Amino acid sequence: MPPPLIFDRSLLRARRRRGLRLGAETFLLDRVAEDFADRLGAVVRRFDLAVDLGTPTAAVRAALLRNGAIGTMIALDPMIDAAQYLSGDHTAAVALRIVADEEALPFADNTLDLVVSALSLQTVNDLPGVLVQIRRALKPDGLFLAALLGGDTLAELRHSFAIAESELDGGVSPRVAPFPDLRDMGALLQRAGFALPVTDVDRVMVRYATPFALLHDLRRMGAANPLVERRRVPLRRATLMRAMEVYAARFADPDGKVRASFDIIWLSGWSPHESQQQPLRPGSAKARLADALGTTEISAGEKPER
Numbered sequence: 001m002p003p004p005l006i007f008d009r010s011l012l013r014a015r016r017r018r019g020l021r022l023g024a025e026t027f028l029l030d031r032v033a034e035d036f037a038d039r040l041g042a043v044v045r046r047f048d049l050a051v052d053l054g055t056p057t058a059a060v061r062a063a064l065l066r067n068g069a070i071g072t073m074i075a076l077d078p079m080i081d082a083a084q085y086l087s088g089d090h091t092a093a094v095a096l097r098i099v100a101d102e103e104a105l106p107f108a109d110n111t112l113d114l115v116v117s118a119l120s121l122q123t124v125n126d127l128p129g130v131l132v133q134i135r136r137a138l139k140p141d142g143l144f145l146a147a148l149l150g151g152d153t154l155a156e157l158r159h160s161f162a163i164a165e166s167e168l169d170g171g172v173s174p175r176v177a178p179f180p181d182l183r184d185m186g187a188l189l190q191r192a193g194f195a196l197p198v199t200d201v202d203r204v205m206v207r208y209a210t211p212f213a214l215l216h217d218l219r220r221m222g223a224a225n226p227l228v229e230r231r232r233v234p235l236r237r238a239t240l241m242r243a244m245e246v247y248a249a250r251f252a253d254p255d256g257k258v259r260a261s262f263d264i265i266w267l268s269g270w271s272p273h274e275s276q277q278q279p280l281r282p283g284s285a286k287a288r289l290a291d292a293l294g295t296t297e298i299s300a301g302e303k304p305e306r
Contacts (some may be wrong), residue, residue: 043143049112053146112139119147121148147267153179163243164242185199
């Protein structure tokens with residue numbers, strides 16, 4: 001059974017092109033790029049062939065190539081005009097640019113040493129399937145490292161529109177994308193066959209002068225509503241104004257500025273290899289936990305003395 005269609009992928013590309021025309025807002029990507037450099041810098045090895053999967057700018061590629069641990073970097077982007085995202089010395093760092101969708105990777109099995117992705121995978125329709133494709137494309141002991149929006153990202157905006165539409169339109173329509181939960185991502189990595197999976201979250205709180213400034217940034221990020229089940233009629237002015245009123249009333253700081261939450265979920269996993277650390281077999285321990293804790297071991301069903 002094919003996965004449900006949650007995101008309109010063609011509309012996503014159109015939103016990104018509009019963001020370019022408006023002047024792309026990249027502060028989240030720039031932050032993530034620096035974190036990528038720090039995280040990969042802790043891995044003491046060289047990656048001869050790496051792929052940047054769907055990241056909307058060259059910031060991650062530039063940050064990673066500065067540390068000298070990358071040989072050849074391939075940039076994969078679903079937009080045929082993705083070259084507009086690259087400028088200056090960043091283009092020289094890319095040996096090959098591929099136009100392809102993140103949901104259908106064009107790489108043979110066991111060919112890549114590293115796959116990275118920044119703020120892109122949260123809008124694929126089949127994230128488990130994409131993770132399986134990435135794991136298959138990696139060589140044994142290859143690394144996958146990604147950051148995607150998840151958790152409570154834009155919870156304030158979701159809450160404000162829900163109240164406004166309930167009051168004025170008689171019901172709530174999908175306006176903010178559903179985001180993956182941190183607790184589920186580790187299980188997805190294991191399900192895809194990754195070894196040593198690790199997940200964590202970086203909560204970024206951004207403050208704006210008004211809720212309208214947030215909406216303006218989201219348009220420049222290409223992050224306006226891409227949901228297949230979105231309401232197909234224009235948003236009424238009265239509903240918009242009521243949502244902005246709720247936002248300002250409920251999510252403002254004492255100085256009048258409003259808060260917007262962005263949860264950046266980090267994923268990492270390795271393609272399995274015999275050299276990696278393996279869990280011990282059950283019952284193979286050579287020391288007792290009770291000895292390590294300095295306590296007395298009791299058998300199952302036995303009650304401890306008071």
